[in-house]
Amino acid sequence: MNPKSLLTARIAVFEIGVAVLVAVVALSIPKPRPVRGFEELAANQQQRGPRWADYKPVALRAGAVVLVTTTLLIVLRARRSGKPRERS
Secondary structure: OOHHHHHHHHHHHHHHHHHHHHHHHHHHOOOOOOOOOHHHHHHHHHHHOOOHHHHHHHHHHHHHHHHHHHHHHHHHHHHHOOOOOOOO
C-alpha cells in the first residue's frame, strides 16, 4: 500500500473510533427522572428569575479561558519578538 492510502486508512480508523467513543458516552449518560414536586420547583424558579449563582460557574470558566488565552498570546509574542533567527 502506498503512504497516501495508509494515511487515509489511519484517519478512517481514528474517526470510527472517535464516533464509537462518543456513542458509548452518550448512551451511558443516565436519563433524568422527574422527582415529586418538580413542577412546583420549576414554577418557583421561573417566578424568581435568574440568580448570580446560576451563572457563576459559566462566568468563572469564561474568565479562565480568557486568562489562559491572553497569557498564551503574550508568551508567544514575547518569543517571536525576542532574538531573530539566524538563516544559513
